[in-house]
Amino acid sequence: MIDILFKLLEIIIVIALLIPIAAMLVWVERRMIGIWQDRLGPNRVGPIGILQSVADLLKILGKEDWIPPFSDRLVFVLAPVIGAVCVLMSFAVIPFSPSIGVSDLNIGLLFFLAMASLAVYSVVLAGWASNSKYALLGGMRAAAQTVSYEVFMGISVMGVVLLTGTFNLREIVLAQESGWLIQTQFVGFIIFLIAGIAESHRLPFDLPEAETELTAGFHTEYSGLKFALFFLGEYLSVTLISSMSVVLFFGGWLMPEPLDSWLPPLVWFILKVFVFVLFFILLRTSLPRPRFDQLLSFGWKYMLPLALLNLLVTAAFKLTGGFYG
């Protein structure tokens, strides 16, 4: 009984930390984009603008929560919830530190992939239920994009599974004690990262919500809290993909020996994730959005063969004992 209570407490703490972190990311992103564009970014609310997200939240709470009369009400309301919930569920399998981590699922990696696939429903249903052309086009793009990028995201992490021999994320981290997997799985990491960007609909792969052509894509008709939920889901999934990259390829909370004792494992984990989040923001500031056919042909013609090749080479090395003896 006590165990269950502790677990519940842990879940609540993780969620209670993740959501403010995702909200803070909005401010971090705007500030960093500002710096990279030789501006300052929001720096008025609170010291160096740190309370900007709070102000944004208060404002968005005050907005009218409008459901378009031409929409499919139930699905329209459900879609953003699915998105946020799927991303939050994925965090259940992520080991944050040796002692923190909601679930030690033995198929953690598969669970993550499954949740990432389910998150597509949010976007597709939002596009469909909105009953508007922009939203529908956005939803369709999201479906095509996610289906194609899902494929080689799965294949790219199979190299990791081959080398560590487990789907359990905690064990994958522990298997990296002798050396991070980025050393041997560099190609896999690049492919995973690109697929992750596409999964979280971030620039340069934000075609489902391409502002210039689709107004706001699948969330064109959303406002108020429901829009905030989409926003939250996007920033949570940025954090999720960053965390997954760290867990799978950068040794999770592990650090090489002299550094390891300087800071607690959780802090190392958060620092690594933050570097990835900054990388996501850098991508957004610097790269233009490809055309949709370019996006798909890039996925199927380059990324998928590359992922398969990576898997093949990894398997060959594993069989001949090339990597870890």
Next chain:
Amino acid sequence: MAKASPKVGAIKSALDMFTSQLRTMGLVLKHTFTKADTVEYPEQKPYLAPRYRGRIVLTRDPDGEERCVGCNLCAAACPVDCIALQQTVDDDGRKRADFFRINFSRCILCGFCEEACPTYAIQLTPDIELAEYERQNLVYEKEHLLIKGVGKYPDYSFYRHSGVAVDINGQRKSKGQATNEKPPVDIKGLMP
């Protein structure tokens, strides 16, 4: 080098695509260390040139008299009709504006009035902070517009140049006594 086969070309273009994206990101990352161009306005005022077109004032000549003669040319030039005035003539022959009103909620600060003014009376100043909570407060009367100084043309005094007979500093200046002015021609005389 011989022409590359289509397949090699495709791989090369893919690699070029990749490196160019990385280069872009590197160039953007460099901007972490450049200084922001932002001027943090309320705390840090931007430099405005002396001839900046901001709030409109009515200036005085070096003797401290109003320059404006109420000729209405500014009101005629104004493209948004934000200037209203009425001319009166003093006992000594000096003309001035009875009332002079500028509605700054209409004014587009184009400076046409300044260009039209024959006496350098109406001038635009480098003051841009015109915000008010009440729209009515943006209607400036003559007492709000008139300043003590001479503005951009410190030496110019219209009545010292013009052929109008007026009192300047208490002394009568009759016709023909102004700067560069010849005495009036006696039209009834026979001399050429």
